[in-house]
Amino acid sequence: EAQVTQNPRYLITVTGKKLTVTCSQNMNHEYMSWYRQDPGLGLRQIYYSMNVEVTDKGDVPEGYKVSRKEKRNFPLILESPSPNQTSLYFCASSFRRGLGSYNEQFFGPGTRLTVL
Amino acid sequence: QKEVEQNSGPLSVPEGAIASLNCTYSDRGSQSFFWYRQYSGKSPELIMFIYSNGDKEDGRFTAQLNKASQYVSLLIRDSQPSDSATYLCAVNLNIGNQFYFGTGTSLTVIP
Numbered sequence: 001e002a003q004v005t006q007n008p009r010y011l012i013t014v015t016g017k018k019l020t021v022t023c024s025q026n027m028n029h030e031y032m033s034w035y036r037q038d039p040g041l042g043l044r045q046i047y048y049s050m051n052v053e054v055t056d057k058g059d060v061p062e063g064y065k066v067s068r069k070e071k072r073n074f075p076l077i078l079e080s081p082s083p084n085q086t087s088l089y090f091c092a093s094s095f096r097r098g099l100g101s102y103n104e105q106f107f108g109p110g111t112r113l114t115v116l
Numbered sequence: 117q118k119e120v121e122q123n124s125g126p127l128s129v130p131e132g133a134i135a136s137l138n139c140t141y142s143d144r145g146s147q148s149f150f151w152y153r154q155y156s157g158k159s160p161e162l163i164m165f166i167y168s169n170g171d172k173e174d175g176r177f178t179a180q181l182n183k184a185s186q187y188v189s190l191l192i193r194d195s196q197p198s199d200s201a202t203y204l205c206a207v208n209l210n211i212g213n214q215f216y217f218g219t220g221t222s223l224t225v226i227p
Contacts, residue, residue, distance in 0.1 A: 032213075040219060041219065045215055048214060048215075105215070
């Protein structure tokens, strides 16, 4: 089954304790992204990647790191989490289409993170 | 100014009516436009995309794009209670992977 998986699905942690949220896709997609979703602010892109070893900052990258060492995996790293990073996080993947086409994203199930 | 703006609603329509959802965007370089549906507690799922001016129909859904006015809309005909969800408008700035989403419009279809 084609899918994007995220782990963990739920996480409660404390300020300053490093954590990693994993994201994996089995569709051989080149493109992957991380988003956070907050009430009233919608989905905001944190980082995106267009291929292995190619990552770019999205709209809200502060406090986050990513890496893309393999095509299928795109982990999100919070080196020193703070309470303002409490949010619902989504990973998404898509494949590169040609000029004049579109980029359909497939989303993972989400990770609800609480930082105390 | 936000890149993508939507009326947050809530929007309520009776079953069988047409629901009209609207979205405006600020970057004239935007290439493609998407409507996602998100049920409470679930991840967004794509229901329509459009990248040319005009209308695009898919079943009960019609997306409309007007690049001159920087406006995208979604019409849902014969609305069903199962259409009750939050609808997210998204803009892809180029053929790459940078996206901006609106805050979503909550739709309730009343049986």
